[in-house]
Amino acid sequence: MKNTLKAGIVYTFQFRIPHSKTVPALYPESPEFQEMPEVFATGFLVGLLEWACIKAIHPYLDWPHEQTVGTHINVSHLAATPxxxxxxxxxxxxxxxxxxxxFEVEAHDSLDIITKGTHERYLIDRERFVKRAKQKAQSTNT
Incomplete structure (x- = not known):
């Protein structure tokens, strides 16, 4: 992590919502989701917020050796986005x-604010993290 990664960094990111990021697409295996309105899904919204945070700090990391993982999300989904x-x-x-x-996070769809809140991430060493995840997977297969 570079010493220039400090509070105050602001990043703005835009994304056009495709049909593949709506509620019915979230879990195609779920008949309940299939019956729900075709609007931007909260699950995909969380992913979009994470993506923006990752992009915001990418220049300040020794990428791809250093990465971050989400550890906490506290947002409200305030408005539907088709x-x-x-x-x-x-x-x-x-x-x-x-x-x-x-991070403080906020998003709007040009008509409404759709979310506000906070997101926490933790800096990881990718190689060490992957090694631990593989060990965990192997321990459940024995």
Whole structure:
């Protein structure tokens, strides 16, 4: 992690919502989801917020050796967004405490604010993290 990764970094990211990011696409195996309205799914919204946070700090990491993983999300999904609209996400690094990062996140779809809240990420060594995940998977297969 570069010493320039500090609170105050602001990043804005835009994404046009395709049909593949709506509620019925979230879990195609779920008949319940298949019956729900075709609007931007909360699960995909969380992923979009994570993506924006990752992009915001990417220049400050020794990528791909250093990466971050999401550890906490606290947002409200305030408005429905149909496919075709562009969502603009604004993230701000509000705290860097060692490897623990806290972001304020907000997104709008040009008509409504669709989310506000916070997101926390943790800096990892990718190789070490993958090694532990593989060990965990192997321990459940024995």
């Amino acid at each position: 496919p075709g609209l562009v969502v603009t996400v604004k993230v701000t690094v509000v705290k860097v405490d060692g490897r623990h990062l806290i």
